[in-house]
Amino acid sequence: MTPRPPLAATPAWRAVMHTAGHRCQCTGQCGDPHTRGGGRCDREHDGHSHRRGGGTVRLLAAPADPAQLGLPAHRAAALPAGELAAWCPTCHDHTRKTAARAAEAADTSADALF
Structure with missing residues (x-):
């Protein structure tokens, strides 16, 4: 069975x-x-989540670089396909949160110098 793309699937x-x-x-x-x-x-994509009640997995095309996962949607959508990766929602969310915490920690340590 061929995976179904989302309605707004882009090239x-x-x-x-x-x-x-x-x-x-x-x-x-x-x-x-x-x-x-x-x-x-x-x-x-279109597979089933491993957790009970997890439902169908819909992969996202999002920045491959975890540091860029916090980009606004319009900037992330402008990235070329070569800078994007396929992410399941769970991995995407956990990676985005980890990258955001690392960025906050870096900002906090820079402020401590002054």
Whole structure:
């Protein structure tokens, strides 16, 4: 069965999913070592979540660089497909939060100098 793209699928989304094989490209940036998937998240677009009641997985095309996951949507959408990766919602959220905390910590330590 061919995975169904979202209604607003763009050529960039399609290119990212094709490159990723319609599988989340997280390799542990979220904090999970993904041992069951051989070091890469095993969630696939239109697949099922591993948790009870998790529902169907819908992958996102978002910045590959975790530091850029906090970009406003209009700036992230302007990135070329080569700078995007396929993320499942869980890995995306955990990686984005971890990157935001790291950025806050860096800002706080810079302020401590003055």
